[in-house]
Amino acid sequence: MRRWGDGERFLKRINDIRALSPDAAFRSNFIVGYPGETEEDHDQLLQFVEDAQLDWCGFFTFSPEEGTHAMTLPDHVPTELMNERIAELREMQDSITAVRRDALIGRTVEVLVDDVGIGRTHWEAPSIDGIVHVSRDLPVGQFATVLIVDAMGPDLVAEGSSIEDSDDEQGDF
Structure with a gap:
């Protein structure tokens, strides 16, 4: 999506912040199904979500907008596939969130x-x-x-x- 950064750099920052402040909370949002997104890209996102153990995540399907660069790109991801990928990510994140919330019991x-x-x-x-x-x-x-x-x-x-x-x-x- 023409954004700066990569998973490794973000994971390092998350880990650095957690080392300084173990109680830090992290939230992020991800757009799934950007044109050209492959199974490998999706697998990398799944791995990032697993590795990062973010407290909260929002997952949204890509929505084409007239006049944007993305509209000119080939290989738009079918809606059904985007929905499958989001369901997989949400299931993983729901489990991560539940574990992180359970860890607060007794505090x-x-x-x-x-x-x-x-x-x-x-x-x-x-x-x-x-x-x-x-x-x-x-x-x-x-x-x-x-x-x-x-x-x-x-x-x-x-x-x-x-x-x-x-x-x-x-x-x-």
Whole structure:
């Protein structure tokens, strides 16, 4: 896509940042199906996603736009193949995100309470990434220190949240 950089350089930067700040979070977006994308290119992206272990990734299919350089390129990737590739990438990333979120269970973290019962740490971008279910008693707009007791896919559950309470109640039946 005529962008600078390559996977090795990006991996080195990610690893350098993690060495300096192990709690750093990483998010990226990838366009799948750029004209001329080969199976080898796709395999390289899969390997990069596996190696980078990013916290969050967005995957989008290439959309041709009139007047752009990409419209003049040969070998446009069929929509069905783009969708297959995205499904494979999302499945891999969902697993990576789940493992990274599970690793936070048992940690005490600071959250910004965005809404009643909903917070986010410095790892989550608003309206894009997961959330932290927190106690409904925490004041909106304030920071709070919470204990992470569970993970549900991209979301975390803090001690005292209504999600945690409903799980406890369900166990009594």
